[in-house]
Amino acid sequence: MRILHTDVLVIGGGLAGQRAAIGARRRGLEVTIISLVPAKRSHSAAAQGGMQASLGNCRGAQGDNEDLHFADTVRGSDWGADQQVVRMFAHTAPKAIRELAAWGVPWSRVERGEHSITVNGQKQTVSEADAAHGLITSRNFGGTAKWRACYVSDGTGHAMLYTMSNQAIAAGIPVHERMEAVALIHDGERCCGAIVRNLMSGELVAYLARATCIATGGFGRIYRVSTNAIINEGMGAAIALETGRAALGNMEAVQFHPTGIFPAGILVTEGCRGDGGLLLDGAGERFMPGYEPEKAELASRDVVSRRMEEHIAAGHAASSRFGEHLWLDIRLLGEAHINTQLREVQEICQYFLGIDPARELIPVRPAQHYSMGGVRTDPHCHSPTLRGLFAVGEAACWDMHGFNRLGGNSVAETVVAGMIAGEAIADFCASPEGALTVSTTLAEEFHRREANKLAAIAGNSGGESAVELTRLMQETMTANVGIFRHGDKLQQAVNTLRDLLQRSANVGLRSQARGPNPELVAAYRLPRMLKLALCVASGALAREESRGAHYRDDFPRRDDQKWLCRTLARWPGDDAETPQLDYEALDVMGMELPPGWRGYGARDFIEHPDTATRQAQLEQALAAAGELDRHARQQLLMPFLHLLPAGLQARNQRLGDAP
């Protein structure tokens, strides 16, 4: 057995993983990244439209600040988020974007003078100030009070990922490409690395590390229709789940993006609507203002997706040979705008649909897009139940998204959480807890266990096919655990998935080829994906309310009284068939923004008994304190700066602030 030693093992080479790695490396630690694919091919590259950060440079962003970003994010989450984490995030996002700007991201910039924009289907003229010329500009996105999504045309994630990867290369951080972590090495208390399979040669290697950080992204591929990359199978979250110690938070919170192109499910950015694009039905009529008078197309994604499906169910869909869908209309933005600010969208339409979006409508339908849930961590991105295990980005439930993420907050989270995790990992390694005390016997034991599992699959004579079972899982998830959920269907889904998990033990191989055996890969990933799917479906079945992206026909109201809590799923043991669900209450009495109406979507919800008390308490505290600036006011209501690394605590300067 080959053993590699490193201080920090980062599993996943996307934005979050690489930023965490750079942070830890800067603190003098030896860092190794393993990645399923070359780092620059990670799914972070697929983020198109923008990264949320309250810079407030352009006209539409004027007056923006952390407070507004915080409030938008909490409302977007339907109060499911950890508000302290949201504060940490909103405070660090401008720093993240400025760091990336210094590192080389060619952010689109404010251009002084008059510009024509499209709002509500009408052309308007806005004027940009001389003072803002050349600063980072931003565009409108769903669920936000200001234009806050900073962007690089519509290749934001690509530009960010390339800059980040290049900085990681500059820092001399090795990326072991085409490597997959198949198990975390741990003794029940402390995680100390992973068993890693080389996807080219099939070799199993033990990586021993003082700190291990999961940054493997989401698990969209448990669904049939998803905007996610092929590699987004959630293996990082799954191996954390399989430790039995680490918990997965809010797995039932799955986001569906309104504009996946139909039927391929490839994403076209929310920037299309942010820049003024409209949703049209089969009759060519705009329908969103009828459902959502306040925000129309730019309500949060959960709301827009639900309204779209509702409209389709009401018989207003367009139909093609592939089925029913709606239209996205960006023709009104004009060719020049599309060719500069929405280039990737233009290319996707051209290559996959054979249409020119400046002249034709884009067929769209909501598709699975994002996993709000993931490895539960504390505000320092550290698992509270398995020490030495960190998680960042989509793979984590750091919990700034709650039950619905706002567009542009995910790429922002990757970098922000990476910045915080890098420091936290270094602090952990410097603490007495951070010493590596593991015996090689433990690594050998895990190595043997994984090798035996693989050998068992290779030698399995059972007639099940991984392809077939995967397809059944995906169909089940899309049909029964989608946008509209219902107790009966969820129960059915749980039963089916449990059955599939049993059957997955009998998956055999047709090919015994050495090297990169793709069939073997599908076979060993299948049970892990099924376990994630079971966490999603069981969590959804148990949660008898509707919150954010989790919508139950049979319980259509948000129920703060019973369900203002985070679901924690653990896998009790190798033989278990379903996860064990626990709940972690969200403390209304600690909230800066007590639960209320989001400003869009459903207005009725069941109030938490503490909400009124907390509201009164906040008002009282403010009245007692007298005149305060917004920083002092915030500090009074819910202190959070102490949670941030010292280097990230400074106040963000904005245009017009005294230097």
Added chain:
Amino acid sequence: MSEIPTRAVRELTIRVLRCNPAEPEQTPEWQDFRLEEAEAMTLFVALSLLREEQDASLSFDFVCRAGICGSCGMLINGRPGLACRTLTRDLPDTITLAPLPGFELIADLSVNTGKWMRGMSERLETWVHDAGLADHNLAQVEAPMDPALAREIYELERCIECGCCIAACGTAQMRENFVGAVGLNQVARFRLDPRDTREDADYYELVGDEDGVFGCMTLLGCEDLCPKDLPLAAQIAFLRRKMARA
């Protein structure tokens, strides 16, 4: 009976160059697969079906399947392209697929572009060189940049390192140390970036030789086959002029 003309469904022959270096006794050989074409079928869909239904050992790389990650470059009827966004309806009945030449073969259609690109990045130091980066004050308002310049940099930043320009380049095929259009474009990109403090003399040290810009023979395969339509010919000509004078 119905008079509506129905388009006959095509049966495609997909000819794949099979080779698994992990099984040294097998020699590279063409294998034909037959597949019924479907509406809007891409090579991603076709190859996935082949692996699911006909040969579970068929190796290939797809990640984003949306034409943005650069994983699925391969030779499609002899010319490099991104398989995920190539529609079968634009191709003849027989489609030959081969791995991108110029890269280490992993198996079948899967090649190690990642390793090559990492080597290129390390060699050309494709990052912003600025001594002050580590102590940059993140709270401060960012330094302004001309909007047109930002757009220009993004034009070059759009490269997805898919390797098609290397496979399309006669020079790169002959000389394995040639940095290719992907590398020269990177140098042009950082040269354009005012945040990078390097000067032409520094860039000359990186690409001022036969493995760099002076190795390019202007065959323009890169310009014509770049899936992202990057202005590679213009960038290389520009860089050549600058480096000749550096």
Added chain:
Amino acid sequence: MRPSVNRWPARVDVLQSASGLLLVLFIWGHMFFESSILLGHDAMYLVAKAFEGQPLLSEPHPELVSIAGGTVLMLIALHALLALRKFPATWRQYRELHGHLGRMRHWDSTLWYVQVITGFFLFFLAAAHLSQMMLQPEDIGPYASADRIWSDHYWLLYAPLLLTVHLHAAIGVYRLAMKWGPFSAATTDRWRGRARLLMVSALAFFLCLGTASLVTYMRLGAEHAPYKGERYTPSWERE
């Protein structure tokens, strides 16, 4: 410039292009001069004598032609030597390139290959032509040239030389334009289109011009064959 830096790759690349450009200018000029025969015997006689320095030095010095021929030959040798760096050097490289060109079916890559092949032939054809000129510089004139071409069968050399040199020169000019041209991303297509147009027009024009003058010399040579060896006397020196 830093002292440690090797400037030679830049110089060599410029030199290869510059020598090529000079040779193209030479051959295109050459075509106009030799085709002066289309304007009549006297015109060609004058051109020939001009190159022997008669207008300046009052009497012809054919050795000037030898010197010019030698210079061109050296330029060709230099150009060829520099171009050789780009040729496949090993069997493996040759195989890779050949396979590549076959698969790609790509116009510009193929054009380069045409240059390699024409360059190879040119090296011999041009050397033969130039050494003949250097050794017998006085044998240029309406009758002398025509005799050489027809009676001495030099058309067998000149016909393939004409084709290869113009293919090589026209493609070379196009490739030079793409290699060094001051075009931008936005103007690439226009620039390239014009460079292609230049390539095709120059090729067509000089092939026509060259063929016409070669055929004229051949016709003259055939007519003059019985008097082979006799030199032309310009009209103004006759009675």
